[in-house]
Amino acid sequence: MVEIDGIVHADDPGEELKVTSARVTDDYIMLVTFSTGETRLCDFTELFDEVPAFEPLKDEKAFEDVAVVHGVPMWQNGSIDIFPTYLYDHSYEYESHGELVSV
Numbered sequence: 421m422v423e424i425d426g427i428v429h430a431d432d433p434g435e436e437l438k439v440t441s442a443r444v445t446d447d448y449i450m451l452v453t454f455s456t457g458e459t460r461l462c463d464f465t466e467l468f469d470e471v472p473a474f475e476p477l478k479d480e481k482a483f484e485d486v487a488v489v490h491g492v493p494m495w496q497n498g499s500i501d502i503f504p505t506y507l508y509d510h511s512y513e514y515e516s517h518g519e520l521v522s523v
Contacts, residue, residue: 438492439453439491444483448477460513462510466510467502
């Protein structure tokens with residue numbers, strides 16, 4: 421157990437994972453940079469099959485209209501969002517080699 425500011429936690433809560441930037445590259449692929457400094461690749465075509473709430477984002481224009489608000493990627497004025505930890509867990513390591521190019 422860990423006590424922080426008089427509150428007892430079962431485990432060290434650590435720093436909350438946030439998204440610092442998100443950029444659509446091509447074909448429902450997004451490069452996402454997290455508060456850890458890591459940039460990861462997320463293929464939303466896989467998430468479309470797993471998460472019915474993302475169905476409206478199959479419209480490419482709607483998908484490309486992503487905004488990061490308080491560390492959370494959001495679409496359609498906040499009616500659709502994705503928790504940064506879920507996004508991190510469903511993304512892939514990305515190694516940047518100089519100039520960023522579309523995938």
